[in-house]
């Protein structure tokens with residue numbers, strides 16, 4: 001399992017692509033979907049690469065991204 | 080998918096979420112506009128300092144005119160350029176309030192120059208967030224005092240000619256010359272490391288106010304992809320290559 | 336209570352403090368310097384904030400901020416400075432913020448001079464700023480009345496959430512008269528301001544705005560404003576009337592000219608001319624009905640102003656065809672004597 005998980009609020013996403021180019025691990029890309037405002041929304045295309053670094057969320061101007069990270073103590077159990 | 084519908088497997092903790100001080104309303108900014116990042120950072124700082132219940136924001140005239148919708152805070156909308164005078168009135172009437180103004184470069188550095196300079200010089204105890212996007216965003220991309228030499232805007236269609244329209248106005252450097260202000264800094268919003276620095280600067284600026292230390296201004300260099308007619312990515316690259324050399328980053332004044 | 340000899344400007348300042356004005360913002364200009372100086376001296380020692388702003392534009396926007404924070408607040412200036420405040424006044428009107436603006440009028444247009452004039456009537460009553468708004472406009476004619484009307488201005492402004500203006504002139508500002516100062520307002524009697532910006536603690540956020548980009552929304556906001564203005568027109572018209580019952584000629588004058596007109600009416604009566612006087616105290620709302628009624632039984636309604644005839648337009652509206660409506664005015668800061676005006680009065684009576 002990946003170290004990090006991003007959750008993108010599709011309705012908030014304006015498809016600006018800033019998160020996509022900011023992610024150092026190529027996790028994000030455009031989906032095939034458009035939201036109700038007509039924006040082509042971003043999604044995790046390679047979720048297994050996500051480290052939970054939050055860089056994508058920091059740059060997202062619409063605060064559409066939430067990030068979860070594997071907790072240290074439990075990471076062994078999960079593995 | 081909304082965040083509520085997502086099931087996160089056990090063993091994962093949330094490390095980034097929307098700050099409490101932000102409302103649920105979507106912003107009215109264009110896709111990729113860095114106004115959105117500045118708007119969020121302020122909310123994070125207000126949350127961190129626990130001052131939501133005593134904060135009053137001042138929305139400018141400009142692309143941030145709807146700022147009041149984006150927060151769960153008391154708000155007043157000021158006439159174009161007058162936010163620092165309005166902030167002075169609020170703060171003089173009630174010094175317990177935590178007051179911040181949020182202003183563009185047309186608002187703060189053109190029509191509102193006098194209000195800004197004099198509030199800074201009086202050392203008024205409030206916080207100014209200054210968005211320098213080198214353009215009048217809201218009205219359709221006209222020249223701002225911060226527009227770069229040669230930069231094309233709708234009112235400088237052949238590029239800004241400094242011989243006739245003057246030079247980029249470095250208002251932070253101007254204010255840093257005064258004895259009044261406590262803290263004047265310029266930061267950028269183009270990538271995550273710089274966003275982290277901007278956040279730290281905002282935290283300092285709001286903390287100063289909380290401690291009664293006087294006037295703080297955080298200038299945030301940003302891009303306006305819509306009026307630059309660039310993709311948000313390109314606009315941010317342009318910002319690094321063209322704007323930042325004219326607007327060097329860092330603290331310009333820190334009064335101990 | 337005791338009588339005190341005070342200058343108009345000082346009485347206005349003292350009355351404002353007694354009315355509970357907690358924040359006063361100004362920019363120096365003649366002929367209202369004594370008002371500024373009085374506030375600078377007194378307000379900080381009596382629990383208030385005095386601040387000399389960098390311009391009248393800033394001063395009115397400080398008033399806007401202080402009003403939004405929920406305190407009684409005031410600014411004062413004279414004609415050129417009031418022109419600069421017009422943007423802020425329009426914003427206050429739109430945002431429904433109370434506050435008092437004092438205009439100690441001087442000669443204009445432009446830099447004009449520092450002599451008394453009444454040439455800012457249009458600006459005060461017809462909307463010197465942009466948009467469909469009204470200013471409650473109170474025009475004192477003596478120093479004691481100035482003090483009284485300042486208290487009144489704060490009350491009315493708070494009650495209706497509409498900015499109010501004291502429209503006086505350099506003569507009244509400089510003149511000294513005995514005043515019985517009003518008792519200070521008990522802060523507990525000042526109406527609560529649940530809309531004020533105090534921090535959104537335990538309630539939904541308050542927002543102070545003067546705009547709505549949706550035309551339907553802005554229409555509604557304007558309709559609400561107009562409804563308030565109708566209430567004010569219905570409830571708050573004030574005027575002084577003397578010897579109108581048997582009058583053959585009616586004088587209409589306000590402020591300093593109203594004061595002179597009182598003497599003119601007396602002199603006229605001494606010479607057997609049955610002159611009456613209506614002195615509007617609220618210039619907006621304007622006393623159309625009282626003037627209309629008084630005009631029923633006279634042949635001439637003579638308007639007197641220190642201007643080229645501004646209130647005159649409202650008098651003509653009120654009187655219509657009921658009587659002749661001539662005008663006598665002085666320009667540029669010249670103040671006529673009662674005898675000069677009496678000569679004018681005689682022209683209309685003999686003809």
Ligand SMILES: Cc1ncc(C[n+]2csc(CCOP(=O)(O)OP(=O)(O)O)c2C)c(N)n1
Nearest residue numbers: 140141142159183184185186214215216217
């Ligand atoms: C007195 C006045 N003059 C002009 C305008 C029109 N106006 C609205 S926004 C704006 C410029 C905004 O530019 P800036 O402050 O840089 O903000 P941005 O939109 O770039 O964030 C102007 C000139 C106005 N609303 N009021």
Ligand code: SF4
Nearest residue numbers: 023050051053054056
């Ligand atoms: S959290 Fe980091 S690794 Fe994961 S998607 Fe965002 S930027 Fe990429």
Ligand code: SF4
Nearest residue numbers: 013014016017019060
């Ligand atoms: S940065 Fe935000 S708004 Fe832009 S594409 Fe990514 S999620 Fe969507």
Ligand code: SF4
Nearest residue numbers: 108109112142216303
């Ligand atoms: S016009 Fe420019 S500054 Fe305004 S919201 Fe759009 S991108 Fe941002």
Ligand SMILES: [Mg+2]
Nearest residue numbers: 183184214216
């Ligand atoms: Mg701008």
